[in-house]
Every structure is written in C-alpha cells, then in structure tokens.
Amino acid sequence: MGSYQPAASFGNSLLKEFPLEPTFRNLNHGSFGTYPIAVLNRFREIQDKFEGSPDQFLRYDLAHYLLESRKALGTMLNAPTNTIVFVKNATTGVNTALRNLVYQPGDIIVYFSTVYGAVEKTIASLAETTPVRGRKVKYEFPITHDQMVEKFLTVIHKARGEGLNVKVAVFDTVVSQPGVRLPFERLTEICKKEGIMSCIDGAHGVGQIPLDLTKIDPDFFVSNCHKWLFTPRGCAVFYVPMRNQHLIRTTMPTSHGFLPVPGVLKTGSEEGEQDDPYSQPFDILCNQSNFELQFEWTGTNDDIPFLCVPESVKYRKEVCGGEEKIMxxxxxxxxxxxxxxxxxxxxxxxxxxxxxxxFDPAKEKESEFRKCAFANVRLPITLVDDQKATLGKLSRPEWLVVKASDATSTCRWMERQLIQKHHTMSPCYVHAGSIWTRLSAQIYLEVSDFEWLAGVFKGLFERLAVEDAMAALDIKN
Structure with a gap:
C-alpha cells in the first residue's frame, strides 16, 4: 500500500477519485455506496493473488488478511479485535444474532415501526419457527428523541404487564427510510437498566457517524462497511462483546467452526468416539477464540471486500483528512x-x-434526527383518500394531488424515471401521510447537485399532473 496526497477540497473535484460514470450523479450513496479507485486497485491486487494461487490464499493467507482488517476496524470503533468479525451485510449480522438466541414461550422482540424491512421479516420468520413474537414501537413524525424513548419504555412496560418477557430489542443507529438518526445510545442504556439484550442494526453507522462501541456497550452490533466506509460490497462488521460470544453458537450458514454438543448426532445405538469437535480444514491463527474462528471460514466465498478495509481506512485518513472531517x-x-x-x-x-x-432552517439546527448524512424532503404532493380528503398534516392548493392507493406506485415510477431517464437516484417513500425523498450527502457532492435534482423532480411532477389530467378526460394512452 502506497501513500496518498491529501485532497485539496471536498466536492465535485473529488469525483475523479471514484469509478462512477461521468453521466451518473450518485445522489443515493446510502443504498449501495461506492468506493475510491485506490480501493478498487487494492481489491484487484488481492484478487490477482487469490486467483494466482487459490489454495495458498484460502488455506494460509486469508486468515492473516482478515486479522489486519479486524484490527483496523477495532481501532476505528474502539473495540477489542477479538470482538470484531465480518459478515456479508447488516441483514446477515442481525440474523446471526437473533437466530442464535434461544427463545421460550412468552419471549418477545421489541422493534420500531421504521425497522428495515428484511429485519422485520427475520422477526416474522422466527415467530414461525420458535416461540418468540414481535412487539412494535409505533411512531411517525413529527416526534422528538425524548418522545421516542418514552414510547420505547411504554411498550416494554406494557408487555411486562401482560406477563411477557422482553428478550431483545432491535433498533437502528440511522434508519434507512426515513433517513434519520435514532437515540440508539439512550436506547442501549435503557436495555441495560431493564435487563433486555440490545441488538443494534447499524447498517448506516460505520463511516457516517462517530461510534465508540466500548462506551455504547451493546449486546450485538452490526454495520455495513460498503455503504459509508468506502469498501467494496458486501462487507459488514459484526461486534459481539466477550460476555455474549458463548451465545453465538453458529454462523449463517453453519460451517466448519461450529462446535456441536457432544454426542448430538448419535442415535443411541451408535458406538464410538465423538467426531473431531473442530474440523476446520485450513491452518488457523493461534490465540483466537471459538467465536473468531467460526467467522474465519463460512464456506467458499469471495471475501476480498473484507480485506480492503485497511486500504479504505488509509484513504479516508490520508486523502480525506480523517473521519471527523468526512462526517x-x-x-x-x-x-x-x-x-x-x-x-x-x-x-x-x-x-x-x-x-x-x-419551515424554519435555523430551528432545524436543533434537530437530533438530522445529525447524519441524510436529509428527507417532503415532496409537494397531497395524498388523498377515496373521498378526496387530505391525509397528510401539511398540504397546499398548488401541490400535485395523488390518491393514497397510488402513492407507492407513484414512488416507484419516479425512481424509475430518475434512474433510466436522468441517470441519478433519490429514494421516494410514504410516511405520515406524505411522500418524501431521501438525499444522501457524500464528499464528492455539492449543494448544486441537489438543486439540479430538485429541478428534475419538478419535471416529473409536471408529467404526473399532465398524465392525471389526461386520465380524467379518458384520453390517456
């Protein structure tokens, strides 16, 4: 790894550092991320070593590369190296944590109504196959961090009043949609006081907001590195403190590092010794725990994105001036x-x-939800029900009118137009009776990029208005 020259400034001048098409404006960095050409070159360098001698790489070199990446992330997150491993993405990490827990009748998982869809599906899947059930903390904006924390406590106390056991709570650092920062530090502290396990879905955490895992001290934490840390996809860090590592008995999928209960495969009529409890086929590094060894090999994968973390961290420090400056x-x-x-x-x-x-921008400076790299802007669209009654709390006569039943399809249409016609993307979604779009900031963007986006959206609104008028005259093609 060579040295880099510091960037003169952030903004569009940095676009040359990234492998984005010149005609594409990446205004949706939060969904899939991207990474510098320097990291791409490192990726290809390691890939060449992998392909040049697969056995050498997988059997002997991989473990050393992984250890260096884990050390780099441990330093960034202020967490011991032996509490840090890698998984493919945040969904895999949340699944690993929740599916390793043993549930009893009456156990529930508490989560928020803005949970990532795949995480809610995971809880639903567990409810199908185990005794656990889910309990949702419902909320919508406008709301404050204090009110959100109070709603969380109310759901916990109500569940306990019903004789239920709150086994674990799942919550985000920064929500995907809407893109807002949650009071995850306070929620973690409440879990400690209430005797509830905390599972933080930090999919949008590492590289976007400051994180000190020793200080926060969650029971489980997972965060994508490929969204905000400039690593290739997919790459996520999975943190489990020493006190909980005995609970993570298997990776997803189960692989060589799993330690079965002695005799579990015997039928009673079988005789003989238990098979080798650790059948890892490759050389392993000394002084690693069973937890670390489990995640070292989960099958034949392309784990090169994991190995690019040190280069990403180096680039962010040398070119960008470090995490604080980027954030x-x-x-x-x-x-x-x-x-x-x-x-x-x-x-x-x-x-x-x-x-x-x-709207008062000066007052917005006080917003805890906005202390992240997302902004969620209300589109000038009024949603109405079948009786044409306005559903949202804010509406104006000049806004475009859309039926609530068409809101989701309208969002998908706008997204498709943005990608296919205008070579950009800004996710659209429905919340609290309105349609919003989520803006993602990044070091290669400027305010002018989003002003351009606003102009593109206005063109889409005009098209929707014309098409709606044509439909009303029954002459739409």
Missing amino acids: NYCNNLAFEAGNRVAQMFGTDVLGEFCSSGA
Whole structure:
C-alpha cells in the first residue's frame, strides 16, 4: 500500500477519485455506496493473488488478511479485535444474532415501526419457527428523541404487564427510510437498566457517524462497511462483546467452526468416539477464540471486500483528512442540501419540526434526527383518500394531488424515471401521510447537485399532473 496526497477540497473535484460514470450523479450513496479507485486497485491486487494461487490464499493467507482488517476496524470503533468479525451485510449480522438466541414461550422482540424491512421479516420468520413474537414501537413524525424513548419504555412496560418477557430489542443507529438518526445510545442504556439484550442494526453507522462501541456497550452490533466506509460490497462488521460470544453458537450458514454438543448426532445405538469437535480444514491463527474462528471460514466465498478495509481506512485518513472531517462535511452538506431542496419545493425537511406549516432552517439546527448524512424532503404532493380528503398534516392548493392507493406506485415510477431517464437516484417513500425523498450527502457532492435534482423532480411532477389530467378526460394512452 502506497501513500496518498491529501485532497485539496471536498466536492465535485473529488469525483475523479471514484469509478462512477461521468453521466451518473450518485445522489443515493446510502443504498449501495461506492468506493475510491485506490480501493478498487487494492481489491484487484488481492484478487490477482487469490486467483494466482487459490489454495495458498484460502488455506494460509486469508486468515492473516482478515486479522489486519479486524484490527483496523477495532481501532476505528474502539473495540477489542477479538470482538470484531465480518459478515456479508447488516441483514446477515442481525440474523446471526437473533437466530442464535434461544427463545421460550412468552419471549418477545421489541422493534420500531421504521425497522428495515428484511429485519422485520427475520422477526416474522422466527415467530414461525420458535416461540418468540414481535412487539412494535409505533411512531411517525413529527416526534422528538425524548418522545421516542418514552414510547420505547411504554411498550416494554406494557408487555411486562401482560406477563411477557422482553428478550431483545432491535433498533437502528440511522434508519434507512426515513433517513434519520435514532437515540440508539439512550436506547442501549435503557436495555441495560431493564435487563433486555440490545441488538443494534447499524447498517448506516460505520463511516457516517462517530461510534465508540466500548462506551455504547451493546449486546450485538452490526454495520455495513460498503455503504459509508468506502469498501467494496458486501462487507459488514459484526461486534459481539466477550460476555455474549458463548451465545453465538453458529454462523449463517453453519460451517466448519461450529462446535456441536457432544454426542448430538448419535442415535443411541451408535458406538464410538465423538467426531473431531473442530474440523476446520485450513491452518488457523493461534490465540483466537471459538467465536473468531467460526467467522474465519463460512464456506467458499469471495471475501476480498473484507480485506480492503485497511486500504479504505488509509484513504479516508490520508486523502480525506480523517473521519471527523468526512462526517462534518457530509452532515453539513445533508443539512444545507435538504433545506435548499425544501425551499425550492416550498415544503419542509422531516424531523422534530416538520408539519409545522412554516419551515424554519435555523430551528432545524436543533434537530437530533438530522445529525447524519441524510436529509428527507417532503415532496409537494397531497395524498388523498377515496373521498378526496387530505391525509397528510401539511398540504397546499398548488401541490400535485395523488390518491393514497397510488402513492407507492407513484414512488416507484419516479425512481424509475430518475434512474433510466436522468441517470441519478433519490429514494421516494410514504410516511405520515406524505411522500418524501431521501438525499444522501457524500464528499464528492455539492449543494448544486441537489438543486439540479430538485429541478428534475419538478419535471416529473409536471408529467404526473399532465398524465392525471389526461386520465380524467379518458384520453390517456
């Protein structure tokens, strides 16, 4: 690994550092991320070593590369190396944590209504195959962090009043949709006081917000590195403190590192000794725990993204000036861009103060939800029910009118137009009776990129209005 020259400044001048097509504006970094050409070169360098001698690489070299990556992330997250392993993505990490727990009748998993869809499906799957059930903390904006914490406590106390056992709580660092920062530190502390296990879905955590896992001290934490840390896809860190590592008995999928209960495969009529309890076919590093060894080999995979973490960290430090500088730029850009697009739309940005009828950017500085690299802007669309009654708390006569039953399909249509016609992307979704779009800030973007996006959206609104008028005249093709 060579040395890099520091970037003169952030913004569009950094686009040359990334392998993005010149005609594509990556305004949706939060979904799938991207990474610098320097990291891509490192990826290909390791790939060449892998393909040059697969046996040498997989049997002997891989473990050493993994250890270096784990050390790099442990330093960044202030967590011991022996508590850090890799999985493919945050969904895999949450599944690994929740599916390793043993559930009894009356156990429940508490989670928030804005949970990532795959995580809620995981809880539903567990409810089909184990005694555990889910209990949702429902909320919508406007709301404050204090109110959210109170809702969390209310659900816990109500469940206990019903004789249920809150086994584990799942919550985000930064939610996917809407893209807002949750009070995850406070929620973790409540779990400790209430005797509940905490499972933090930090899919949008590492590289976007400061994280000190020793200080936060969750029971389980997982975060994608390929979203905000500039690593190739898929790569996620899975943190389990020493006190809980005995609970993680298997990876997903179960592989060579699994230690079966002695005699579990015997039928009673069989005789003989138990098979070798550790059948890892490759050389292993000394002084590693069973937890670490389990995740070292989960089958033949292309784990090269895991091995690029040191290069990503190095690039962020040498070229970008370190984590604090990156996060400050992205947070400030998200704040300014969100406010500017809302101004152009005549709407507001989702947070504590939305739906007030008068958007005040100065007051928005107080919003805890906006202390991240996302901004969620209300689109100037009024949703109505079948009786044409307005559903949202904020609406204006000049806004486009869409039936609530068509809201999701309208979102998908706009996204398709953005990608296929305008070579960009900004996710659209429905929340609290309105349609919103989520902006993602990144070091290679500027406010002007989002001003351009607002203009593209206005063109889409005009097309929707024309098509709606044509449909009303029954002459639509």
